[in-house]
Amino acid sequence: MRKTLLIVVVLLAVFSLSTCSRGDDDAYEIVFIPKLVGIPWFTAMENGFEDYAAEIGDLKISVLGAPDTDPAAQARILEDAISQEPDAIVVVPNDTAVLEPIMARGREAGILMVSQEAPGIQNADMDIEFLIAERYGADMMELFVREAGSEGGYAIMVGGLTVTSHNQRADMAVKHQEENYPGLYQVTSRLEGSESVEDAQNRTLELAAAYDDLVGMIYIGSLGAIGGSQATKSLNRDDIAIVGGSVPSQAKSYLEEGSIDANYISNPYRIGRDSAYLVRHLLSGGTIADVGDLPEYGTPAIDGTVVTFHAPSEVTAENADMFGF
Amino acid sequence: MFAEFVKRYQSWHDRNQDIAALPWLLFVVLAIMTVATGGRFLRAHNITNLLAQMPELGLLSLAMMVPMVTAGINLSIISSANLTAVIMALFLKGVFPQGAGGGTTIIIIVGAIALGMIVSIVLGLLNGFLVGYVEVPAVLTTLGTMILYEGITLAITRGFVISSMPEAYLLIGNARILGLPIHMIIFLVVALVMAIIFHRRPYGRHLFFVGSNPTATAYSGVNVRRVLLKTYVISSVLAGIAAVVMLARFNSANARQGSSLLLSTVLICMLGGTDPFGGFGKVLGLVMAMVILQAVTNGLNLLGVRSFATVAIWGAMLVGVIAYRYYQHQKWERKRKQLQRARMQQ
Amino acid sequence: MKFCPAPTPRLRYWRNSTLHNRKTSRRNVISRAFTRSETYLFIILFVLVAVVSIISPRFFTARNALQILRTSAFTGILSIGFLFVLIQGGLDISFTATATVAQYLMALALVSKGNVPILVVLLIPIAVGMLLGSVNAVLIHRLKAPSIIVAIANLNIYYGVLQIISGGTWIYNFPDWFDRVGKGFVFAFVDENGATFGLSYLTLIWIAVAIVAVVVLRYTKLGRHLFALGGNIEAARRSGLSLFRLRLFAYSFLGLLAGLAGIVQALDTQTVAPNALVGREFDVVAAVVLGGANIFGGAGSVGGTLLGVLLITVITNALTLLRIPAYWHQVFIGAVVLASISVTSLRALLARRKERIIDVR
Structure with missing residues (x-):
């Protein structure tokens, strides 16, 4: 009797949260894993991803992230994201070394593995550096x-x-x-x-x-x-x-x-948009060499798998409103 | 055949009422996750993934469980694991020669692990001495050492990450024997050893006695102080083994790695039937609880549920378990009273 | 092994007062003082302040002292609430999540365009705090569960739900009056730079809370009942105390103070971030146990708690003023906490040996 009660509670808890809407198989699925969720910086970046996806139409973004910047927690989340078998994963590592072996596994599984802010990473198909x-x-x-x-x-x-x-x-x-x-x-x-x-x-x-x-x-x-x-x-x-x-x-x-x-x-919203553009470019058959102009930050410098542009700029009282976050 | 199985289950169920609900809960969780993720949960790739994630959490939970059985707690497991990992990492990076042969490699890795164990024992001795001999309450001792050990690690590393371990060392976290990852085998062996110590050795019995009534245990001739000292050393060594695994799996060590796992270990112990007031706890229950928790987290991640929802769900599960325990306990009480009454009437 | 509380001073006084000798009784005042952990804590704090003052003349200034009092207000208020729960025999560390939720709802009201009256704005966090606190009390009492486990569960639920609903959005740009109160002084001085400093309103709130706490614990029946409940729950039950009401009071009082601490922290920082407070539970726990409160209930004092809070703030403050690299700060704090609780336990142990009390509980 009590057992069933507990089971029902767990069932309710899980089903009420499993409001995931899958479907439209023609869209590219991208998982974005920030360092941590719940801070304005990454919230703005998520919005950049999502707005770009909404404009372009064939991208589907989902966000997974830990509540704090614990590298071990992030490693576990990345492992779970790979199991989800999306088309691409964009991760902002808390500690690059921790993620290296897992990134390699993701590539073996045929997922496009993209890192952001991970200088020197070995096992990424592309690394986006928005800051030198x-x-x-x-x-x-x-x-x-x-x-x-x-x-x-x-x-x-x-x-x-x-x-x-x-x-x-x-x-x-x-x-x-x-x-x-x-x-x-x-x-x-x-x-x-x-x-x-x-x-x-x-x-x-x-x-x-x-x-x-x-x-x-x-x-x-x-x-x-x-x-x-x-x-x-x-x-x-x-x-x-x-x-x-x-x-x-x-x-x-x-x-x-x-x-x-x-x-x-930097302006994380614009970085999010550019990152989404770059990932889509690779997913739709493009190469890093021919990325062309980014929608926000113009022509990036390209070195192997590393795409670099410098986003930070000075914020003054006058231009603060233009950042949108 | 089937009847035999049912009979066996019946007898197991009667002997293990406190964790009897867990296999069912595990089954339900697995079923829900499979359905909700459209089968992705049960794919070979995800199962491998689940197996890879369990050992460190399981080892840390065991480290939390041992003192909990004595009505204590060890809040310092994560920070002592990190200190151990940092010292092992410094040793590995410091002495590993370029292009070493197989023999040297093995000696160095065994040396690093031995060093790690010595460090854990020292860290555990401090906890055990304060809890057993100075009689500082365990929560306070380990709260203090948690801050202290993390501080020492921070001072050693100056906040930086120590990464890029030798390739050979990483095998501990990545290679497989007979399809099972090496660190999973380590966990299974350790869990088995702990189960034997708990349920078959005199020390294990003393552990449970100390947890349920230290005064009576002392009068019956058991050296309570020694038992407690041993308890915290064992707990620390288990955390040290977790450090060996984590260093290999994450290829790096730092002062604040894995801090988010502390809460999960308490939750797993509770869910697995360990009584925080001491005196009860089963390794099998803990392992099942760990699998359940891991499946829930993993499933929610597969579904793309925000991590804060996971945090809240864990909290709700903990309240659920407490409530379940309470009502089950009441049921037993009622049954006991009925039996008593029946006997009285006879 | 549970700790038997040290014999109450009152009992000792009675025992000693049979000797009608003023000289001995004066000596006993001193020896009695040394049975109290507050005395030791005060000596440690005094020595620490003296040593640091000698090394760095910048430490012992009115400005720095008032600043330390302001910095401590948040932890200080929470510590007093935690002390109440501890005294009646519970461990509730969900107060950071309670404070966060309370503070966040207040901040929403503050920046809302609806012009919510000031009184309502300030009542929101207090009411929310009391509500969440009583939820803890009901669960702990009804389910007969260890308070620490219920607290951990509720901390996660409160914090997780707030994060989901708020999406982690920070709130800032509060109205002017809120900023003025946060930076305001009860009385103020002007230094050579032309900067005003003085006794902050935040400190005033803390002091007021402490006074209320002393009055409740020392001079009311309610206070004595809390000690009784923490000292021996079975005795308390048999003497007819309503355990539920006492618990409800202690936990909702902690909730109330968590709400108040949430206001104080928002006044101090003028920013409300959902992730700013959770994770700071152990600062409060460390301060309270440093103050000599018994982790198993039945003993503890407001004075000791205040000293414990001050000791931790002074250590951090002094480490920077003494120019010690930040990498070492945590080692010092850990060592002091560990040494201090060890000394307290050691004294209790030695006292027990001397008096040969065997406590079977």
């Missing part, structure tokens, strides 16, 4: 120098100390500084907390107290600059430059009042 780490680091540092000058101490905060792509960009920014601005130096080793307003705010307040020579902060991660600007505002320290990469619609009011000095970020 050297250029990102250099641009970020140039913006920083514009706002803070080329003398004094600074610190870099990343989203998490274990986030590889953030660490790479931070390394490149430091490299650019060491080569061009010897007057600048890091007051402390890398910090973490750029994905939390509170952490960014608290660490910035502490740094401002601990180091008199601090002229500014660089935040890689979408909430760092928000927290940093709140910290400098409460200290009335306009002299500390806050340079980050926050969501434009959120950063806008801070940029207007000048508490965020510079904001530098």
